[in-house]
Amino acid sequence: MSATSARDRIRTLYDPELIEALGKRLMHLLGQHFATVENSAGNVLNWVPPEENIATARATLEHSAEPGTLPERFDEMVRLALRRGHNLHDPRYIGHQVPASVPLAGLFDALGSLTNQVMAIYEMGPWATSVERALVELWGDAIGLDRGTFAGVVTHGGSLANLTALLTARNIALGDVWTRGFTSSGPAPVLLAHADAHYSIARTAGILGLGTGQVVKVPLDDRRRMDVSALRTLLMQCRQSKIPVIAVVACACATPIGAFDPLVPIADLCEEFGVWMHVDAAHGGAVAFSEKHKELIAGLERADSFICDAHKTLFVPALCAFVFYRQREHRFEAFRQDAPYLFDPSSPGMAEYDSGMLTVECTKRAAAYGLWGLTALCGPGLFGDLIDTTFEQTRILYELLRAAPDFETLHEPQSNILVFRYHPELATPLSAEQVGDLNRQIRRELIESGEFYIVQTMFNGTGALRVCVMNPLTELQHLEDLLASIRRIGQNRISKDSAAVA
């Protein structure tokens, strides 16, 4: 135990000069880091097995800085975190739907974090609340909603956003389920969802008490978009069997290959049948800011609810997901609670601005600070640039793959998502399953080598490679190198396997 008092020890940590000094050290180290990473001077992912990383992390908690060495310890920990983290800003990172975010957005996020700006009630986060409101308007306008008649709120991630919107749909469809629970003895309600919908949709059904088995998969067309005539058939069947339909869940786009549903005819059907239309536009909602691609989400403005992730295709750091309600009055349907110490009878008009009324979160971080700061610096035109650039690179990759005889393209890209396989012609052809396994093995070796970061998926029941160009720094050369790396690893594997057989 040190001879200083607890209060003195604490005061040291809140010293403005120390904060500024360490903050500047951090920014210097980050500057170096981005210079290295953006130039691919190291590995994309520095692969370390989990138990080894956990042991290192554990060890860092067992020692603290010696007196007087806080800055050195700080540097050491920052360097360690950078070394063991994932380098999304390396142009060879084109993996998950998580962007090489615009670092300047992170600075505004940092401003919120250091000063701990939060919401729930307006007075706790007046600026956090206000920038969120202004961004809801901006994005809603771009999508084509009518200003003044819609509402929106930011929440921590697309899964939570889908849950919030479908909770609203459930409460509206089933009357008093919020207060009384599931009491009806009639046919069990269903969700009619795009067959490739993100797993959070089925999870939501599980969470909300509908049951994951009550998600009816709407069949897809040959481009893996929702088949509108199949949807009509299902809606008819539900009507005839008096099965309550909580919502139709469309995708813009669905995760596997980035397919955008035909939202206009789906909206027509939902209107005709009086069913809630929800769209998971987590990935695609951002195309509203691109003149070139906004057609992809035509009809989104007719959905009763939809979600858009700024931390995906608006290129801000995680998490910043928007839930939109076409009709403003639906915003209070998800939750119907009171908390007297939050919602103040001496100022009843304020509840309109209390975000806690609209989200699962009570205390909510200022999740929109990054998006706000970035938009205030660069204007929304930046988002069009980012969409156009990454979509274009995906098209270029597609053309490269089509021209390569040992690769197989599985679909034309509609966005920045592309699924394909390495599939060379061999004297003894590989079975479909063997091709799938080969591709998964290639990927694992590829990412653990640190050369590239891409992901894998299933396509028609077998493994395939999946790229999502979430990095605007990725150039043609990187894409050509990717094909070369896959080919090299694949050929090595095939040689080894045939040697093992022989």
Add this chain to the structure above:
Amino acid sequence: MSATSARDRIRTLYDPELIEALGKRLMHLLGQHFATVENSAGNVLNWVPPEENIATARATLEHSAEPGTLPERFDEMVRLALRRGHNLHDPRYIGHQVPASVPLAGLFDALGSLTNQVMAIYEMGPWATSVERALVELWGDAIGLDRGTFAGVVTHGGSLANLTALLTARNIALGDVWTRGFTSSGPAPVLLAHADAHYSIARTAGILGLGTGQVVKVPLDDRRRMDVSALRTLLMQCRQSKIPVIAVVACACATPIGAFDPLVPIADLCEEFGVWMHVDAAHGGAVAFSEKHKELIAGLERADSFICDAHKTLFVPALCAFVFYRQREHRFEAFRQDAPYLFDPSSPGMAEYDSGMLTVECTKRAAAYGLWGLTALCGPGLFGDLIDTTFEQTRILYELLRAAPDFETLHEPQSNILVFRYHPELATPLSAEQVGDLNRQIRRELIESGEFYIVQTMFNGTGALRVCVMNPLTELQHLEDLLASIRRIGQNRISKDSAAVA
């Protein structure tokens, strides 16, 4: 439209030198900000009505930086956000259960944010996953769980943490509800919850399909702790009526006055009746790090699940909430989904390290970076210092109030939460309701003046003032000044009201 290409415009924003330069500007402005705020040189809260703030925010989105003026625009936006935000680091901020967080934790949060470290699967956030694991161990050990037999995970906020744990309890209690939904025709299941439990508990019941009306409030004793004999009676009644009990929900502590439930006898009862014990230790779980106060949560280690918010009493920025399961094998019970592109059959052992299996979030930000960095710098002893200091200040405030004839203390503080009223003796005594209204009016005037930030609550049906000392910089002088300000505003109000009557 500028003549530059989209790609050029984007490259400018990712320039490492620009990031470093603007980052250092930010840190300089934050250094100035903390110096001002910690010395109370301005207002705690710069009160601006919502519509005015929203109009300003809207205007910032309508203009972007002119070419070459990015740094100036950046400064301007940072200053604006600081000016319109809430100054939690002012020692006169002693309001909600949101701390004047240790700013150094925010620096590690910023590191995660600028480089966009996320989780869901291990390979996306190897270091994020590892530090979270190490912190789960550290906190679980401090609480007294058996290393190797428990599990935990970080999620975005206490409400989501409660939801996750109670979803687990529901799935275990009700068998196939996850897949089939609510199908039983027997008596509707209930939650037996502390009568003052946070509103997220009732909300959880609404979300999970149990119904908010199925939350049975367990009566409280004279210190507003759960009455153990009343709990026994309720458990007996449920058993006799064959009503399934999803969980008993205890609090450590409950929000209104910070009352800690007697966890040991509650654990005994839950064991006896074979009922899941959940504890909302969002606020109190941190006392595990205080030698002086750890007794308050004796028995927490016997709960089947509990939650602890690092973004409350471990003084890190929002959001960083921990869910703990005493039995490791329960960690996979909340969600039972697959997503082939996430969970890789070529590396099946990895699923153990994929956080997405355990949380509502799919993509999850590196929410534990701040806590990790702070602990690695200062060691967990810091948390004991913070708890002891803030609890002690609350006791001091309590003594000040007891010595003041025109204030009414409503309970002895068990933690850093204290509820009281300004209640002067008047020639014509005020009714209980009038005292409540007066206190609410005082608070509103007080916070809008920027002098102090405290909150309000209901106590025995009427309004009261509530302080939560979430600021280790608050000194005796601030507390004395608080009483003086309340008194001044209160007396003014009373004079005005009597003038109006006369």
